[in-house]
Amino acid sequence: MNSLLPVPPRRHWSTWALLAGLLLLVITSFATLPLKWGDFFSADAVRTTADFLHGFAPPELSPNFLLKVGTATFETLAMSAIGTIIAAVFGALLALPASGRFGKAARQATRGVLNVLRSIPELVWASILLIAAGLGPFAGTLALALHTVGVLGRLFADAFENCPPLPAASLRINGAGPAATFLYATLPQCSPQMLSYTLYRWENNIRAAAILGVVGAGGLGQMLKYHLSLFQMQPAATVIIAMLLMVAAVDGLSYVLRRAMTR
Known part of the structure; x- marks a missing residue:
């Protein structure tokens, strides 16, 4: 019976060397950082x-302030939605050359552009665009779009490259052109x-749109910064609660939509 059991795979020395290097890196990080755990958990x-934290209670619940919070919440949602839609469109367009459909040179050049776009954080993009577009949600929307183009473009390109080739090959054998092959075989998959x-x-x-303020x-982030800078903790608590509720609602909606698409 023992001879029928599968033989466990042998670990190459490079695997053990990599694990040892990671462990050494973690130990070195904790040893070199000035972590003052005693001060953090002290009674003071x-x-x-x-x-x-006691200064945040109770939250500000006046009707006029709640109306301002609702407007800022809608502004944050609009920034994230419009930025994501713009990024999805341009990400899909850039994913075509990034997946190698127009040659190796176009693939490398496009992937370089996508790497630059996603390597710059949204806050940095927003700081740059605020100079050109001024204060407000327009600069935040563009910042989200630019960063997300880099992320979605790379993910879409990888999806195109990893797509099963048999349906596209069948269409090409039957005389379909590259555009028809992509639209009727690759894209639906x-x-x-x-x-x-x-x-x-x-x-x-x-989440990023809430921070860009x-x-x-604009949006909830700008309200939060304003009230915290003036030490108005109770209005800030209301803004934080609105952020938490908004993120939880969107997370739940997105989870339901993703489950529905994968069934």
Whole structure:
């Protein structure tokens, strides 16, 4: 019976070397960083934190302020949705050359552009665009779109490259051109995965849009920065609650839509 059991795969020395290097890196990181765990959990730190959090209660619930929060929430949602839609369109367009459909040179050049777009964080894009577009949600929307183009373009390109080739080959054998092959074979197979990627990035852009207001890009983030800078903790608590509820609602909606697409 023992001879019928599968033989476990042998570990190459490079695998053990990689694991040892990662472990050494983690140990070195903890050894070199000045982590003051004793000060963090001291009685004075706990008391100061409790006093700070006590200033957030109770949240501001006046009708006029809730109306402002609702308007800012809609602005944040609009920034994330429009930025994601723009990114999905341009990401799909750039994914075509990035997947190698127009030659190796076009693939490398397009992937280089996508790498640059996604390597720059949204906050940096927003800081740059605020100079050109001014304060407000327009700069935040463009910042989300530029960063997300780099992310979705790479994901869409990988989806095109990993698409099963048999349906496309069957159409080519029967005389279909490249455009028809892509539209009727490759795209239908990749579209559920592309929609799933887009919804997931929309979730991330909701959170990013709430943070972009810190640099003046509008929405809930700008309200939060304003009230915290003036030490108005109760209005800030209302804004934070609105952020949490918005993110939870969008996460739930996105999860339901992704489950529906994969059935």
